[in-house]
Amino acid sequence: MLVEDIMNTNVVTLQPSATIAKALELLHKHKIRHIPIVNEENEVIGIVSDRDVRDASPSIFESASGDAHPELQNQLHTIMSSPVVTVHPLDFAEEIASIFYEEEFACVPVVSNDKLIGMVTEKDMLYSLIQLTGTNVQGSHIEVKVPDRPGILPEVTAIFGKRRTNIVSVLIYPYKQDPAFKILVFRIQTMNPLPVIDDLQEAGFTLIWPKLDMQGPRP
The missing domain is CATH 3.30.70.260 (ACT domain)
Known part of the structure; x- marks a missing residue:
C-alpha cells in the first residue's frame, strides 16, 4: 500500500507570516491537530501543532479577565517546528510507520517535487493497518x-x-x-x-x- 493511497489531499496550510490567532481558528474550524507552514511556492518550511498553539496562547484565567492578548498576533514562524520530516507519495505506508514510531510523530507531510500534496496522520496509518490485516x-x-x-x-x-x-x-x-x-x-x-x-x-x-x-x- 502506497502513501498516495492513504494520504489526505485536502490539506489546510498557512504561511509563516500568519498569526497564531489564525492558526487557532483553523485548528478548531477543521478539527485538525497540525497545520503545515508553506512558502509562496507551496514548499513545506515548518509545521505547527495544536500543542504549539496552545502553549503560545493565553491561559484560561487570562482569557477570563477580558484583557487583550497581543501574543495571539505573533507570527507562526516564531513557534513552528523546522525542518520538517516529509515522505513521498510512492513510499510504502507500512515502511513510514517506523517514522511515526521512532520519531513519535502524529502526522507527516507528503511532498512531491518539493511541493506539498498531502498529509498522513496516525489515524490514516491505523486505517491502513486495518486494511492490511483484513480485519475490516x-x-x-x-x-x-x-x-x-x-x-x-x-x-x-x-x-x-x-x-x-x-x-x-x-x-x-x-x-x-x-x-x-x-x-x-x-x-x-x-x-x-x-x-x-x-x-x-x-x-x-x-x-x-x-x-x-x-x-x-x-x-
Missing part, C-alpha cells in the same frame, strides 16, 4: 506455526486453495520461543474454518489459533 472483512482468523524455510508459504496456502478458501490477508511474524519457526497469520473469508483447520492438522502443521482445547474456533 468478516471472516476467520487462523495462526499456523511453520518452519522458517523457503517455500513454506505456498505449501500452506495450497491447503487453503484445495478448499477454494479465499485468503483476505497474510501476515508473518517470528516465533519467539524458537527462531527456527515463524507464525503465519491468515484472515480467510469463511465463517466455518473447521475443514481448513482439519486439513492443516492432517498436513502436520501446528495451530497456534484457534486453540485445540477450545470448544470451537473464534471467528
